[in-house]
Amino acid sequence: MKAVRISGFGIAPVLDELPEPQPRAGRSLVRMAAATVGHIDRTVWSGAFFAHPPLPYIPGVEAAGTVVASDRHAPGQRVWLRGSGLGTTENGTWCELIDAPDEALGLLPDGLDMALGAAFFSPCTSAWVALHEIAGLRAGERVLVTGATGAVGSMTVQLARETGAVVFARAEEAAGQPVDLLVDTVGGPMLEAALPHVAPGGRAVLVGYTAGNLLPLNIAHFLQRDVALLPLNMFRRDAAGRAAVPSLLARLSDGRLKLEVKRFPLGEAASALEWITQRGHRGRAVLVP
Ligand SMILES: NC(=O)c1ccc[n+]([C@@H]2O[C@H](COP(=O)([O-])OP(=O)(O)OC[C@H]3O[C@@H](n4cnc5c(N)ncnc54)[C@H](OP(=O)(O)O)[C@@H]3O)[C@@H](O)[C@H]2O)c1
Structure with missing residues (x-):
């Protein structure tokens, strides 16, 4: 099978020909239809993530495809993949046949575009967990979102509006009135x-x-202003994100939520890794076989 591999941190990924993985207990084989290239993949590739697969490795923490062999799912089942070490502690998704822990798979609704099925997890669950698990957003609250043109930011805007919040993508739009909640995706x-x-x-x-x-941080101002700084860590919040997936996928399927996706051929992983760093790019990058 064809697979993208990284031989060292920061070294350009290359397309290799590797033996196909074989079925094993506790693992599923999935024919990849689309595999996401995201900021987390860049972080692992740079060597700055707290873990990485043994070198050389196949990157990719997310994907969508159809089951080839699995104890849990019938062949042909459409699935999304994410987590359980995929692309962070073991080989990931940038290959034609993904060998994944059974726990990494979730069911994709019929008819949902595979590229969207690969790309939705991080922005949709991050936005949902930020607003509802961490901030406890209520209808009528005023929300400022930085990086609102980005994947996470645009999904945060959509989900906050859906909850009945008044949302601003720039502080100037708030007309001098303070907001109840800031979701900052830029830093x-x-x-x-x-x-x-x-x-x-x-x-x-x-x-x-x-x-x-x-x-x-001016501690005096921090105490006087009493604004809670709340970190989002989606690896720690994985369970909450996964719990929200069925309803998020339903809203993506019927168009209530929108997320742009740009496709790159599997052999152009290096271009995709570069594209996601460019200012003004819109949506998420996926590799297709
Ligand atoms: N904490 C977590 O668990 C978690 C989960 C998911 C994502 N993230 C992180 O969240 C961030 C956003 O992810 P994403 O997928 O939404 O990224 P993205 O689609 O690439 O969007 C990036 C956004 O940031 C803006 N931006 C970038 N550099 C900027 C700068 N120097 N000044 C002002 N604005 C700037 C972009 O504006 P333009 O459109 O004008 O270029 C865009 O709106 C990434 O750093 C990602 O790693 C964290």
Whole structure:
């Protein structure tokens, strides 16, 4: 089978020909239809993630496809894949035939585009957990979202509106009125500039740090303003994210939620890894066989 492999941290991925994996107890074989290229894959590739598969490895933490062999699912079943070490502690999804722990599989609704099935998990569950598990968003609250053009940001905007919140993608739009909740997906100076727009007693969920990973903290101001800084860690919140998947997939299937996806051939993983770092790109990247 064809598989993308990484031989060292930061070294460009290459397309290899590898032997097909064989069925094993506790594992499922899935014919890949689309495999996501996301920021987490870049972090693992850079060597900066807290874990990584043994080198050389097949990257990819998410995908969608059809079951070839599994003790849990019938052949032909459409599934999404994510978690249980896929692409972080063991080989991942950027290959024609994925060898995954049974626990990594979930069912995809009939008719849902496979590329969307590969790409939905991180932005949809992150936005949902940020708003509902961490922030406890209520109808009528005012919400500011930074990075609202991004995958997580745009999904946060959609889900917050669905809950009846009043949502702003830029602080200036809030017309001088403070917000109850900030969801920051950008970090660095963007987060620093957005925080003063949160009302005293409000909360800020910290999701990403593309623009910088440091935040100066004046402790006196922090105590006086009493804004709760709440981290999102989707690896720790995996169970809450997975629990939300069926209803998120239902809303993606009927178009109530929208997420853009850009396809790259499997052999162009390096281009996809580069594309997701470009300012102004829209949606998520997936590799297709
Ligand atoms: N904590 C967690 O568990 C968790 C879960 C999921 C994702 N994340 C992280 O969340 C972040 C966002 O993910 P994503 O999939 O939404 O990424 P994305 O689709 O690439 O979107 C990035 C967003 O950030 C904006 N941006 C990037 N650099 C910026 C800068 N220097 N100044 C201002 N805005 C900037 C982009 O604006 P433009 O459109 O103008 O370029 C875009 O709106 C990533 O860092 C990701 O690793 C964390």
